[in-house]
């Protein structure tokens with residue numbers, strides 16, 4: 001456990017308990033978290049109750065999925081000596097604060113959250129017209145405010161949830177504290193730079209598209225998945241050089257390949273790869289270069 005006395009700003013973030021993580025999760029969040037550990041007082045947790053808002057009819061995988069997420073975090077370099085990691089449902093105060101926040105959160109605020117309408121309309125195989133699903137961002141607000149986090153590293157889709165968290169904090173402070181004082185500070189979203197990470201079919205890597213490369217995939221599986229990937233679709237012949245800027249495999253190279261692989265590309269005609277910018281791009285995970 002890290003202590004607050006360390007004057008470092010506090011960072012808090014969570015991931016839903018979805019099971020084994022893929023390269024998109026790594027590039028989009030985890031790699032960033034690993035690098036934050038020494039800079040901030042970090043709290044990272046597996047949101048198993050959030051998983052329940054959509055998977056309530058079959059809860060059999062949630063426990064196993066939570067552990068798999070945690071194992072992938074450890075494998076990627078989150079270190080329990082340098083950050084605090086936990087499972088949401090092990091801290092029942094998240095549910096208590098969620099209950100209290102639900103008393104003061106106007107329905108209109110929740111109905112306007114973009115992910116609510118979007119997911120309700122798009123996920124047809126589950127009935128998401130539930131009280132729990134509507135309250136998803138209230139639970140997220142409790143997750144964040146309970147630790148009085150300063151920053152919440154999230155992807156763009158989660159920014160409205162952090163905004164709502166700020167509004168709930170403001171409303172709570174208005175009702176229950178004297179003017180000028182507050183109980184809950186308003187957290188700021190820390191936007192994770194959106195890396196373009198395509199899956200094996202060229203669409204965004206996502207479990208729901210079935211196009212992922214998992215952190216736990218063994219090397220032969222990774223090779224096999226890469227071999228079947230879509231490349232530059234404008235090529236006429238199979239042996240024609242492609243343009244890596246419109247090639248999903250090129251996108252993966254830019255993120256994961258070592259400089260020497262990229263230089264080999266540079267020597268080829270019609271190849272526009274530039275060496276990775278080490279200051280801004282994530283470090284490659286512990287995968288062997290292919």
Ligand code: TRP
Pocket residue numbers: 012013014015016047050139140143144152153154158161
């Ligand atoms: N809603 C987040 C997601 O789907 C997960 C999450 C739950 C979260 N609680 C949180 C993220 C608190 C940041 C802070 O990715």
